[in-house]
């Protein structure tokens with residue numbers, strides 16, 4: 001893995017959280033993007049080379065809605081940048097980490113993404129992401 005790319009935070013109301021994080025970080029979000037397939041609306045802040053991704057559910061049965069139902073708002077995942085996501089998936093699987101999918105999928109911010117099963121990553125939801133070419 002190369003670097004921490006972003007930190008995902010589950011929120012109930014993206015507009016309210018955008019205001020809160022703008023005040024906290026002293027800067028505005030630089031984009032809002034909906035990923036329909038994931039039932040999520042996201043916004044991005046950039047600070048010191050790391051991004052903060054706020055995630056709001058757009059459907060009652062989306063993963064973010066289920067997360068908030070179970071655990072409430074808050075820290076959702078850590079995303080690490082890799083140069084070759086398929087290669088990293090092979091490598092980490094061979095090291096006994098479990099992934100939640102066998103193929104990467106399209107995520108927000110022009111990325112290919114895949115998540116690890118938190119059971120194999122100390123209960124932390126970890127994402128691998130690669131910029132789409």
Ligand code: ZN
Nearest residue numbers: 008053079127
């Ligand atoms: Zn993410």
